[in-house]
Amino acid sequence: MKILHIDSSIMGDASISRKLSQALVQQLQTKHADAQVDYLDLAAAPIPHLSAEILMGQNVEQSELGEQLVQQYLDADIVVVGAAMYNFGLSSALKAWIDRISVAGRTFKYTEKGPVGLAGDKKAYIVSSRGGVYGENSPFDFQEGLLKTVFGFTGVTDVSIIRAEGVNMGEEAKEKGMTEALAQIQAA
Template sequence: MKLLHIDSSILGENSVSRQLSAEIVAQLQKKHANLEVEYLDLGTTDIPHLTQEILLGQDIEQSKLGEDLVDQYLSADLIVLGAAMYNFSISSNLKAWVDRIAIAGKTFKYTADGAVGLADKIQKVYIASSRGGIYGEKSPIDFQEAFLKQIFNFTGVTNIDVIRAEGVNLSPENRAKAVAETLDAIHKL
C-alpha cells in the first residue's frame, strides 16, 4: 500500500499542519505494516504557478514535472495532506500543486453527464488542517477545507477525513490546547 504524504506549510518546524500530518502518517504506519510512504514538501519544492506555456505543453521541463506530479498522485492508495489556512484559503504553493494534478484526461474527464473523477484508486485522503482563528466546519469564509474537498471529489476521491486544529494563533495556550486535542483525535483514528 502506498501513501503520499504532502506538506504545504511554509513555516517549517513551526507548522501545526506539518506536526499533525506527521502524526497521521505515524498512526497509519502502525495500522499498515506494508505502508510505503512517499513525501512531497510543497514548502520547499518549486512548482511554478500555471502559465500559458505550461498549460499548452510548450515548457518541456514543466510538462515533465506536471506528468510526474500526476503519476505520483495517481499511484497513491492513501494521501495525507498537511494544509494550513492562509487568508481563508490554501497556500499558493498548494494551489500550484492542485493546478498540476487536476488534468482533464488524467485525473478527471468530461462526459455528457458532467465531469467524472479518474483518481478513484485513491482509497482515502486525510487533510490535516490548521487555522489561526476559529471558523468551524461550515464557515462561509472557509475557502480552505471546502476547496480541498471539492478538488479531491472532482478527481474521484470521495473518502475524505479532515482533522482540524483551530485557534492556533489566538494565544500560546490556545495553540497548545488545539494541538493536544487534535493529536488525541489522531491517536483514535
C-alpha cells in the same frame, strides 16, 4: 500500500500542520507496516505555478514534472495533505500542486452527464491548521472546502478532516487545538 504525504506550510519547524501531518503519517505507518511514503514539501521545493506555457505543454521539463505529480497522485492509496490556512485559504504552493494534478483525461473526464473523477478508490486526509476558530461550513473557509472539492472532482470521496483551530489565539487555545487534532489522529 502507498501514502502520498504533502506539506504546504511556509512555517518550517514552527508549523502546526506539518507536526500534525507527520503524526498522522506515523500513525498510518504503524497500521500499515508495508506502507511506502512519497513526501512532497511544497514550501521547500515549490512547484512552478501554472502558466500558459505549462498548460499548453510547451515546456518539456514542466510537462515531465506534471506527469510525475499526476502519476504520484494516481498511484497513492492514501493522500495526506498538511494545509495551513492563510488569509482564509490555501498556500499558493498547494494551489500550484492542485493545478498540476487536475488534468482532464488523467484525473477527471467530462461526460454528457458532467465531470467524472478518475483518481480511483483512495482515502484522503486534510490536516488543517488555523490561527482562528472557524468550525465547519464557515463563510470564511476557502481552505478545506476547496480541497474537498478537488478531491471529489478527481473521484476521491473518502475524505477526512483533522483540524487544529485557534493556534494563534494564545498558548491555551493552541494546546487545545493540538490536543483535539492529535486525538483525531489516534482514532484514524
